[in-house]
Amino acid sequence: MRLNFGILKRQKSPIPGFGLTMGYTVFYLSIIVMIPLIALFTEAFSMGWQAFVDATTNARVIASYKLTFITSLIAALVNTFFGLIVAWCLVRYTFWGKRVFDAIVDLPFALPTAVSGIALTTLYSSQGWFGQILQPLGIKVVFTPIGITIALIFIGLPFVVRTIQPALEEIQIEQEEASASLGASRWQTFYKVILPTIFPSLLTGFALSFARALGEYGSVVFIAGNMPFKTEISTLLIITKLEQYDYAGATAIAVVMLLISFVMLLLINILQRWSSRRRGMEAI
Amino acid sequence: MKTRSNSQTSLDESKLVKYSLIATAILFLGVMLVVPLITIFVEAFRKGAEAYFQSFTNEYVLQAIKLTFITSAIAVPLNLVFGVAASWAIAKYSFFGKSFLITLIDLPFAVSPVISGLVYVLLFGAQGWFGSWLIANDVQIIFAVPGIVLATIFVTFPFVARELIPLMQEQGNDEEQAALLLGASGFQTFWKVTLPNIKWGLLYGVILCNARAMGEFGAVSVVSGHIQGTTNTMPLQVEILYNEYNFVAAFAVSTLLAILALLTLVLKYILEWKVLRELKKLKNEE
Numbered sequence: 027m028r029l030n031f032g033i034l035k036r037q038k039s040p041i042p043g044f045g046l047t048m049g050y051t052v053f054y055l056s057i058i059v060m061i062p063l064i065a066l067f068t069e070a071f072s073m074g075w076q077a078f079v080d081a082t083t084n085a086r087v088i089a090s091y092k093l094t095f096i097t098s099l100i101a102a103l104v105n106t107f108f109g110l111i112v113a114w115c116l117v118r119y120t121f122w123g124k125r126v127f128d129a130i131v132d133l134p135f136a137l138p139t140a141v142s143g144i145a146l147t148t149l150y151s152s153q154g155w156f157g158q159i160l161q162p163l164g165i166k167v168v169f170t171p172i173g174i175t176i177a178l179i180f181i182g183l184p185f186v187v188r189t190i191q192p193a194l195e196e197i198q199i200e201q202e203e204a205s206a207s208l209g210a211s212r213w214q215t216f217y218k219v220i221l222p223t224i225f226p227s228l229l230t231g232f233a234l235s236f237a238r239a240l241g242e243y244g245s246v247v248f249i250a251g252n253m254p255f256k257t258e259i260s261t262l263l264i265i266t267k268l269e270q271y272d273y274a275g276a277t278a279i280a281v282v283m284l285l286i287s288f289v290m291l292l293l294i295n296i297l298q299r300w301s302s303r304r305r306g307m308e309a310i
Numbered sequence: 311m312k313t314r315s316n317s318q319t320s321l322d323e324s325k326l327v328k329y330s331l332i333a334t335a336i337l338f339l340g341v342m343l344v345v346p347l348i349t350i351f352v353e354a355f356r357k358g359a360e361a362y363f364q365s366f367t368n369e370y371v372l373q374a375i376k377l378t379f380i381t382s383a384i385a386v387p388l389n390l391v392f393g394v395a396a397s398w399a400i401a402k403y404s405f406f407g408k409s410f411l412i413t414l415i416d417l418p419f420a421v422s423p424v425i426s427g428l429v430y431v432l433l434f435g436a437q438g439w440f441g442s443w444l445i446a447n448d449v450q451i452i453f454a455v456p457g458i459v460l461a462t463i464f465v466t467f468p469f470v471a472r473e474l475i476p477l478m479q480e481q482g483n484d485e486e487q488a489a490l491l492l493g494a495s496g497f498q499t500f501w502k503v504t505l506p507n508i509k510w511g512l513l514y515g516v517i518l519c520n521a522r523a524m525g526e527f528g529a530v531s532v533v534s535g536h537i538q539g540t541t542n543t544m545p546l547q548v549e550i551l552y553n554e555y556n557f558v559a560a561f562a563v564s565t566l567l568a569i570l571a572l573l574t575l576v577l578k579y580i581l582e583w584k585v586l587r588e589l590k591k592l593k594n595e596e
Contacts, residue, residue: 039403041483042496047399051411054392058463059417062429065439069432108338115335119328127336129579133343135518136571136578138525139423140545141564144552145346148353148561155345180342199321206321215321241422243528244545248552261424261528268428268532273437280425291420295413 063284070281073274081278090260091282097171097259098239101178102186106232109186116187117194131188134181139244146177147248169251174259177245182235189231193224193301226301230294237290241283350568354561365562370538374547374563377455381530381543382523385462389519393470394512398500401478402486412475418467426464427532430457453535458543461529466519473515474508480589481507510588514581521574525567 070078081087115121116128134142150157150167160167167173197220205215221228243261250257258266260283267276323331355362365371396415400408418426433439434451444451451457485507489499505512527545534541538550544563551560 039483040490041402041486041499042490043398043500044403047395048403051392051396051399054395055414058460058467059414062433062464063417063421065432066425066429108334111331112335112339115332119332121332121336123336125579127339129575130339130343130347132575132578133347133571136521136525136574137347138527138545138548138567138571140527140548141350141525141567141571142346144548144560144564145349145353148557149346149349155349156341180346183342202321212321212323212327237420241424243422243424243531248549261422264424264428265532268431271437273432273435276428277432280422280428283422284425287420287422291413291417 066277066280066284069273069277073278077274078278078281081275082282086254086258087260087263087279089255090258090263090279093171093174093256093258094240094260097174097178098236098242101175101182101239102232102236104175104179105182105186105235106228109183109231109235110190110228112183113187113190113194117191132184135184139181139242140248142180143177143245143248146180146245147173150176150249168249169253169257171257173249173251174246174257177249178239178242181242181245182239185234185238186228186231189227189234190224193227194220197223223304226297226304230297230301233290233294233297237287237294240290241287347568350561350564353557354565356561357558361558362562362565365559368559370542371547371551371559371563373539374542374544375566377458377542378524378544380455381459381462382520384459385466385523386516386520388463389466390470390512390516392467393474393515396471397474397478397508398504400475401481402483415471416468418464421464423465423526423528424532426529427461430460430464430533434460452533453537454541457533458530458541461533462523462526465526465529466522469519469522470512470515473511473518477508477511477585477589478504480592507588510581510584514578514585517574517577517581521570524570 073081112127112131116124116131147168148154150160150173152158152161152168157167165172167176201219201223202215205219206212210218241261243259243265246259247262250259250262252258252262260279264276264279264283267273267279322328354365400412431438431452434444434457435441436445436452438452451460485503486499489503490496494502524543525545526543527549530543531546531549534543534546536542536546536550538547542550544567548560548563548567551557551563
C-alpha cells in the first residue's frame with residue numbers, strides 16, 4: 027500500500043483505486059468541512075474562557091436560546107403528532123390524490139427557505155388568507171413566537187413523515203392479527219402492538235425535526251419580526267453579531283449551537299441503531 | 311403476506327376513524343404545504359401577467375438568476391466527483407473507522423446554514439485566518455462569488471455520497487471483480503460496470519444536490535454581502551425585493567424557485583421508484 031491513512035487501514039481487496047479515492051475523499055472532506063469547523067472551535071478557544079462565557083450567557087443571547095428551544099420543541103411535537111397521522115394514512119389507506127400528497131410531503135426539502143418564509147408571512151399577515159381569519163379571533167401570528175413555530179412546523183414535517191413511513195410499512199400483519207384474535211380492540215392493538223414497534227422511528231423523526239428547527243434561519247427570519255428578547259432566534263443573533271463585526275460574539279453562539287447539534291446527531295444515531303435493531307428482531 | 315379482510319373489524323379501524331384520519335391528514339398537508347405553495351403563484355400574478363413578466367426585465371434579477379446557475383454549475387459537479395470517490399472508497403473496501411468517516415461526511419447536514427457560512431468568514435474574511443494574506447494578494451473570497459460557491463458546496467456536501475454509499479454497499483463488488491478478471495482496467499471497470507449500476511442513484515443525489523444548491527439561503531446570506539448585480543443569488547434577490555416591498559417581483563422570482571422545487575419533487579418520485587426497482591432486482595438475483 028502506497029498511501030497510509032493511519033486509522034484508515036484497509037484489508038486486501040482486488041479492486042483498484044483505494045489510494046486514489048480514499049485520498050481524494052479525505053482531502054476534500056478536510057478542506058471543505060474539517061478545517062473550517064476546526065477554525066470555528068479554535069476561534070472560540072482563542073477568545074478566552076471568561077469572554078466566551080460572557081458572550082454566550084448575556085441576557086439577550088439566553089432569551090434567544092429559550093425562544094429557539096421552545097418554538098423548536100413545540101414544532102417538533104406538532105410534527106410528530108400530525109406526521110404520524112399523515113404517514114399512517116399514506117401507508118395504510120387509499121384515497122383520492124394520495125400519490126400527490128405523498129410527493130408533496132417533501133416540498134419543504136425542495137422549496138428554498140426564503141421562498142417558504144415570504145409565502146408564510148404573506149399568508150398569516152393581517153391581509154393574508156389565514157391572517158384575515160385569525161386576526162378577528164385575536165390571534166396574531168406574524169412577528170410573534172406563533173409565527174416562528176409555524177415556519178418550523180413547515181420545514182420539519184418531512185423528517186417525521188419520512189422516518190415513520192418505512193417503519194409502518196415493515197409491520198407484519200400477523201402481529202396485528204394475533205393481537206386481534208386474542209381479543210384486543212383496534213385501539214388496544216395500535217397502542218400496545220403498533221406504537222411500541224414504531225416508537226424508535228417516531229422518536230428519531232421527532233429528533234430530526236427538532237434538530238433541523240434549532241438551526242433554521244431562512245423560513246423564520248421573515249415571519250419572526252426579529253425583536254431582541256421577543257422574537258429573535260439564535261441563528262439570527264449570529265447574523266446580527268456578524269453585521270456588527272462582533273466575530274467573537276457570533277463564533278461563541280455558533281459553537282454553543284454546534285455542540286447542541288452534535289449531541290442531537292449522536293442521539294439520533296443511537297436512536298436509529300435502536301430502531302434498526304428492533305426491526306431486525308421483528309424479521310426473525 | 312395475508313390480505314386484510316373487511317369482515318375482521320378488529321383488524322381495521324371503523325369507517326369513522328379512517329375517514330377522520332384521512333381528513334385530518336389532508337387538511338394538515340393542505341394548510342401547511344399546499345396553500346403556501348399556491349400563495350406564491352397568486353401573489354406573483356396579483357397585478358396581472360404583465361407585471362409578473364416585467365419583474366424579469368430587471369437587470370439585478372437577471373444577474374441573480376445567472377449567478378445561481380453559475381454557483382450550482384460549480385458546486386454540483388465538485389460534490390458529484392467527491393460523492394463517487396467517497397462511496398467507491400467506502401463501499402468497495404473494508405477498513406477501520408468506516409462508520410466514523412460516514413458520520414463526518416454527513417456532518418454538514420447537522421450544521422446550521424448560518425454556521426456553514428460563518429466558518430468561511432472566519433477563514434477568509436478580513437479578520438480571518440487567511441484574511442491579511444488574501445488582502446495582500448488582492449483575492450476576495452468573502453462578499454464575492456468564491457465565498458458563495460464555497461458555502462454552497464458545504465451545505466450540499468453529503469447529498470451525492472449519502473445516496474451512493476448504501477446503493478454501492480448493497481451491490482457489492484462481484485461484478486467489478488469479474489470485469490477485472492476478464493482484463494478490464496480499473497477505469498474501464500468503473501465506467502462500464504459500476505456507473506451503469508449506480509446511474510439512477512447518482513442522478514437522484516445530483517437532483518437533490520442541485521435543488522439545495524440553487525435554493526440555499528442562510529449560508530449564502532452570511533458570505534454574500536448582498537451586493538445587487540454582483541453577489542446576489544435568486545433566494546437573496548427574493549429577500550431584497552421583499553424587504554423593498556416589491557412583493558410582485560419577490561414572488562415572481564419565487565415562482566421560478568417553486569417550479570424548480572416541483573420539478574425536483576417529480577423527478578425524485580420517479581427516481582425513487584427506479585432505484586427501488588433496481589434494488590428489488592438485485593434481491594431477486596440473490
